[in-house]
Amino acid sequence: MYLPFETLGELGDSVDVCVIGGGAAGVSVAVTLAGRGHRVLMCEGGDAQFSERSQDSYRGEVQGDTYLPLESTRLRHLGGSTNHWGGVCRPFDAYDFTAKPAAPETAWPIGREQLTPYFDAAAALLELDPIPADTPIAGSALQRIHFSLGAPVRVQHKYADTLQDSEHLLCCLTANLMGLETQNGRVSHATFSNYAGEQQTVRARYFVLACGGIDNARLLLWCNQQTQGKLIPQADTLGRYWMEHPHATVGQALIFKPEALGLDEAYNVFLSPDEDALASRQMLNCGLRLHRMNAEATQGLMEQLSSLAPALGEQITAWQQEGRVMHGAMLRAAWEQEPRFENRIELGEERDALGIPRSRLVWEQSELDRHTIRESMLLLGEYLLDEDTGRIQLTDWLAALPVVLPTDGEIAGRHHMGGTRMSHTPEQGIVNSDCRLFAQDNVYVAGSSVFASAGHANPTLTLVQLALRLCDHLEQRLA
């Protein structure tokens, strides 16, 4: 049930778990634990619907490579960014959790097998379509992969009744985290403020910070500053290893044998390199998306290719006369970004209306990031040549060396990851494999900010799996 902000301080010691943030991760934790009978308080900083006063806190500055305005990449009201996401989901590959040969920093302290038990529950929560198993492409180091492409779930609407009626789940809107008070390695209480500047204090046995892939780091940086470093004494990596999924249109292809890639039946085909290719080409993971062209565009592509390569053009004409159906395809890609200490969230100079410093994102793509997308395209192109299955054209900025990434177009997937990295030790990250702050016994972080590496797949399914795993952990501690 909804709770007025003014009554927050009256809850006393009755709260088992205080969840800070009401997006995909926060709602997953809150609804699950409340459903198991625990007393949960969910504090959402925004309103029930979009509001400028809340969204304004998401403004920030960007340094380094071109990136999108920070306030345009996420939403700050109940339901968080699930209010505008596309619903595209796929689990990370098993090798996304390992130390990849090109960048050992990609290793997580947990493996995919620790998230697999939560796949079904996460898929049900997000109402995913079935995701078929990946299949190798014969004669190549590529595999055909699949995503759930169904309608996106809006958690605010899906759990509207629960939020309204549940006796175990209390939900407070416009409750913005201002500070965490720590004593002897435990956070005793959290302070919240509304937009009128009124403050309330909440005590709870456990706190879960779930404010998104930028604000988890921002708020911990702020709270740590407020406590003179007592919250996170070893804070060298706080805000660091921030990652995105660079996105771009990377070229086009003429496919002579569409059935070899499944493009004869599907309009959109997704490919990714297999684990061996990542090792042999010293690159990171990448998702290539082939979007089938219509007949007119395909004919145009044939003519373009025939004028550049007359011998091949004659062959294409002969195939057409035999009745062979060929398809043109637009090529788009989303690729893994190297986890780098230098890419980070910082506290900026300017403050928001609540008095908290705004985010500053310092973000650059590395040589390995550029190498990854070029090698992925060459892998596809060489396979098409080897098997005489088609030909690809790399877009201008990929064909020329050095690769200079575009500064317009998609840029990135609005997938914010890292900043409160999961690791084995406090020297290497902020949370342990249970998603708990190393220095605090009762504070956890939920969301993609704990990702140690990014793979190429959209992060929502993985972050919900992690949130449900966190629920099991908390339930053991609450028992």
Next chain:
Amino acid sequence: MNQYESIKASHALYFQALWLLVTLILLGSSTLALSKDNATIMTPTYTRRRLLKTATFTGMGIALLPLCTLISAAGASSRSAKGQAEKSPRVMVDGWLLNASDR
């Protein structure tokens, strides 16, 4: 087949040829010895028959093994030569990744 692999294959062919030569010499000398025996002693004993059999089968085996290897090595070498001839160099033209023969 890269440069390293082609050097390895030519070395293998050289050693196979040497093996064949040694085998033929051995086979020839054992045949000569047996015919000499048969000329002087008309009825071969059990031990001599066994020696004759052993020498014959060993000689055949030694001759056949490298011959078979030679045939397969020669086949592989001719196949790789054929493959090399088929694989056209790759070129990038206006961003298109092509075989040189496409043009």
